Amino acid sequence: MSTKAFKQEKVEAMKENFAKAKVAVVTEYRGLTVEEITNLRRKLQKEHSDYMVTKNTLAKLASKGTQFEVLADTLKGPVAIAFGFQDEVAPAKILTKFIKDVKKGEIIAAALDGKLLNAKETQVLADLPSKEELYAKMLGSINSPATGIVGAVNAVMSSLVRAMDQVAKQKANV
Numbered sequence: 001m002s003t004k005a006f007k008q009e010k011v012e013a014m015k016e017n018f019a020k021a022k023v024a025v026v027t028e029y030r031g032l033t034v035e036e037i038t039n040l041r042r043k044l045q046k047e048h049s050d051y052m053v054t055k056n057t058l059a060k061l062a063s064k065g066t067q068f069e070v071l072a073d074t075l076k077g078p079v080a081i082a083f084g085f086q087d088e089v090a091p092a093k094i095l096t097k098f099i100k101d102v103k104k105g106e107i108i109a110a111a112l113d114g115k116l117l118n119a120k121e122t123q124v125l126a127d128l129p130s131k132e133e134l135y136a137k138m139l140g141s142i143n144s145p146a147t148g149i150v151g152a153v154n155a156v157m158s159s160l161v162r163a164m165d166q167v168a169k170q171k172a173n174v
Contacts, residue, residue, distance in 0.1 A: 007058060014062035014081075017050055021083040023112045024068045024123060025091050029053060029080045031104040037080075040098050044082055047090040053080040066112035074109040074116075088112055092126035 023079070029037060056075040063069045071081075084091040092110060099105050102151045110122040117125060129137070 007055075010054060011058050011062045014052060014054060014059060014147075016079075017052065017083045018063055018066045018068050021068070022086070022089060023084040023088040023110060023125075024071060025082040025095055025110040026041055026071055026074050026108045027095055027099075028078060028106050028108055030078050032102070036104070037104055040094075043094050044091060047094060048084070049085040049091045049094070050083045050085070052083070053078075061115050069109045070114065071109060071111045076124040077116050079108060087131050088140075089125060089128050089130050092122050093130070094124060096126040107168065109117065 024040050032040075037051070037053065044051050056077075056079065059079075060072045063071060082091040082095055092107070095107055099107065107119050107122050109119065109126065110117040113124060154162065
């Protein structure tokens with residue numbers, strides 16, 4: 001395969017990722033071993049994400065005309081891009097934890113809804129609860145009033161039963 005065909009193939013694969021992604025996080029991978037990058041890739045894939053090490057010029061070409069075009073200026077040096085296809089928070093969470101654990105690499109920036117997030121804003125994104133956590137909290141909030149109503153009705157019924165029991169005992173003694 002010629003170099004030009006290979007590059008075109010990489011650009012097309014990256015265009016597909018940019019088209020499907022909800023979020024893209026640019027990281028510097030300097031110092032990471034192939035094994036560490038593979039482990040990171042596997043962790044991301046479990047969360048419906050992908051991690052691509054690529055040439056900056058190819059990434060810039062692939063991002064043209066997408067909401068991720070704002071990342072073009074951050075693509076300098078040895079960088080890789082993590083794409084999140086379902087959850088906007090998962091890639092940032094996984095990358096933050098991974099970088100903290102291996103003490104190598106860094107998050108440079110992210111793009112979400114066509115907006116560029118710097119490293120600190122990406123950290124804030126990583127600190128947000130996942131969709132599953134938010135759904136659980138929301139369901140708990142919705143369920144809470146119903147649980148309170150059930151408890152109140154149950155307390156009234158219990159009081160009524162105890163009162164009737166006391167009246168029955170009093171009549172039996174008379």
